[in-house]
Structures are given as C-alpha cells and as structure tokens.
Amino acid sequence: MIMASTVAIIRVVFTDDRERAVAIGIWTAAHSVGATIGPLVGGLVTAEWGWGAVFLINVPVIVVILAVGTRVIPESRNPVSRRWxxxxxxxxxxxxxxxxxxxxxxxxxxxxxxxxxxxxxxxxxxxxxxxxxxxxxxxxLLDFSLFHERRFTTATLCVIGCFGSYVALLFFLTQWLQQVGEYSPLRAGLALMPLAGANAIGAVTAPWAANRWGNRWALTGTLALFATALTVMAVVGDTAHYGVLLVPLLGAGYGAGIVMTLGADSIMSAAQPDRSGEAAAIQETSFELGAGLGVAVLGTVLTAVYRTGLPQVPGLGPDGRAMAEESFAHAEGLTANLPSETAQTLQRAAQQAYDHGFTTVLTLAAIGLVVTAAMAAVLLRPPKTR
Incomplete structure (x- = not known):
C-alpha cells in the first residue's frame, strides 16, 4: 500500500511529462537499490544483533518520514469515495x-x-x-477498463516480465555465488553491488533514452540488452572469475533500470490524474506480481533441473539421495555425516547440478525477455494516420 501511494503522489505532484519521468526514475532506482542492499544489510544486522533487530532499524527512518512527510507531502485523493x-x-x-x-x-x-x-x-x-x-x-478493486489502452497494457506486461527476471536474478545469483562459488554471504552481497549501481543509473537516465529513441525503441532495445546480458552470463559465467561476470551484470542492471522506469512511467501517464491511485495500484501490483511469479516459476524450474541433474553418488544410500534431491542445502547438510570421499563427491555433484539449474534459469529468462521485447516493438507502434 505504501509503494502504490508514493507513485500516486508522484503522478499528482509532477504533472509535466519530463519531470514525472525523472521522478519515477529516481523512485525506481530507490526501489531497486533497496531490494539489493536490503538483504546485505539485513544479514549483517542479523549476524550482529539477532533477527529482531531487522525490524528495529526501520523505526528511526519511519519516524523521520512521519515527521517530514506530514509537512511536505500534499494530500491527494479521489473525490468520489469508493467501497473496498x-x-x-x-x-x-x-x-x-x-x-x-x-x-x-x-x-x-x-x-x-x-x-x-x-x-x-x-x-x-x-x-x-x-x-x-x-x-x-x-x-x-481492479478496473480492467484501464487495460483498453494498449500502451498501458503493454507497459504493464513489460514491467512484469522485466522485474520478474530481475528479482529472480538477484535471488538465484546470490545462492549460486554462495553454493557453487562458496562465497560468504557478505561477499555475495557485495558482488551484487555493480548490478544495483547499474540499475540505478539506468533508472535515472531512462528519460534521456526515451527522448533519444522514443519509448517504443528504448523499451525494446533495453529489454534486448537485458536478455543479451543474461545469455552471456549463462554461457561464460564462472564463480571463480568474477571479472567475467561483471560486464553482463552491468548490462543486466542498466537495461532493467530503464525498462522498469519507462514501463512505470507509461502506466502512470496512460491514466487520467483522477485515476492515478488505481494506476499506481496496478503499477505496484505489476512489480510485485512479476517478482512473485519470477521467483516461483524460475525457482520451480531450477529445483526440477537440480533434482534431475544430480547424479548417483557412490556410497550414498537411497534415503541420503532422496534428502540430497530436496535442495542444495540438504545435500550440503548430509556431507557432515558422510565419509570424506563420499562427502566431497556429493558436494561437487550438487554444485554441478545447481550450476546447471542456474544456467537453465538464465536461459529461460532471456527467452522471456526477447519475447517481451518483440511484444513491445509490435504493440507500441504509433497508430496509423489516414
């Protein structure tokens, strides 16, 4: 509810198209950087003070927002009250x-x-x-008449596809670095910082890209850039050589930042100001739906590929194999109670199976982004003039 309200306020405050695009770019950058830095900060806080501290660190920020927000944020509401x-x-x-x-x-x-x-x-x-x-x-609750506007519908689908792939990349890349590359949680979090930084730069430069090439080709091109980056990562990605990962990480972050900003701006600008709350709710729902479906669908694929790709390990009984197939964490937990040679073999086998699953996820996400890019290129064509 908070995120949707912030976007609705942006739509009301920034009536100029260019100013609104910049504001939404800053909003998107904050959204993405927070999603990347949050787990890193949360992990450090949890390790030092326990899980309860994760909730307490937000209190000072909320107090400041309440004190300042009541003074500087203008009130905006639909003059017609509606039933929930x-x-x-x-x-x-x-x-x-x-x-x-x-x-x-x-x-x-x-x-x-x-x-x-x-x-x-x-x-x-x-x-x-x-x-x-x-x-x-x-x-x-959800006014489907908004989807009669082709630009609105296309932008919503672009946001769902892009943010779903981006969140899945964040989620599974962190696990891949730790489980296959044996990174510490802190090192894995720091390894994501270039992705977050590039995403923020893409978000704030999205208005420039739209002015330079137009929304249609800016969205199409950056979706293709994101897909290309994931493909490169799938082909040459190696946890032992982080420098090889750096270029596709930067490309993925930059492309996703532009797509999310232009998609969000297109959703908001396609709706009338008196319907900004509804448009903002749909816009935020598209982000959350994309994130949820991205992790759920691609996570299902990764789990299935990991399970079917885990080879037979000599010395590991049926019960042990069944447990190892549950997840990489279960397989790793088994190694403490196995003979040294069997434990090492199982560890390598689980890492290879997870690596294969991660590569498959990257490939499928790239294919989905290519399809989304093609959709944007076709559906965002300007209407024919007679």
Missing part, C-alpha cells in the same frame, strides 16, 4: 496463492499429483471469478 470490496480481495489473494503453490510443489516433486492439480485448478477458477467480478461490479 473484500470478496475481490479474497478471490485475488487465494487464487494467486493457489497457482503459485502449485508451481512450487510441481518443482519440488518433479511432477504433478492430485493435490497439485487440484490446487492449480482451484486457484485458476478463483482468479477467473475475480476477473468476472471486476467486470460486473460498479466499484471494482
């Missing part, structure tokens, strides 16, 4: 939860069973009912 539809909330939350749960379980079990199929079907039906309800009721 609890049924729509329940349908959307339970439907998404069911679909995501089914995806995760399918990856963990290398296939489907009755529970997974039932959960997926129920989740899909609930989402279908949610969409139908939004089209029928007078005050929908």
């Amino acid at each position: 539809d609890l049924a729509s909330v329940a349908l959307s939350v339970t439907g998404l939860a069911g679909v995501v749960y089914a995806l995760k379980q399918a990856g963990e079990h290398s296939g489907v069973n009755g529970v997974i199929v039932t959960t997926a079907v129920v989740g899909s039906v609930l989402l279908h009912l949610f969409v139908r309800r939004q089209r029928r009721i007078a005050e929908p």
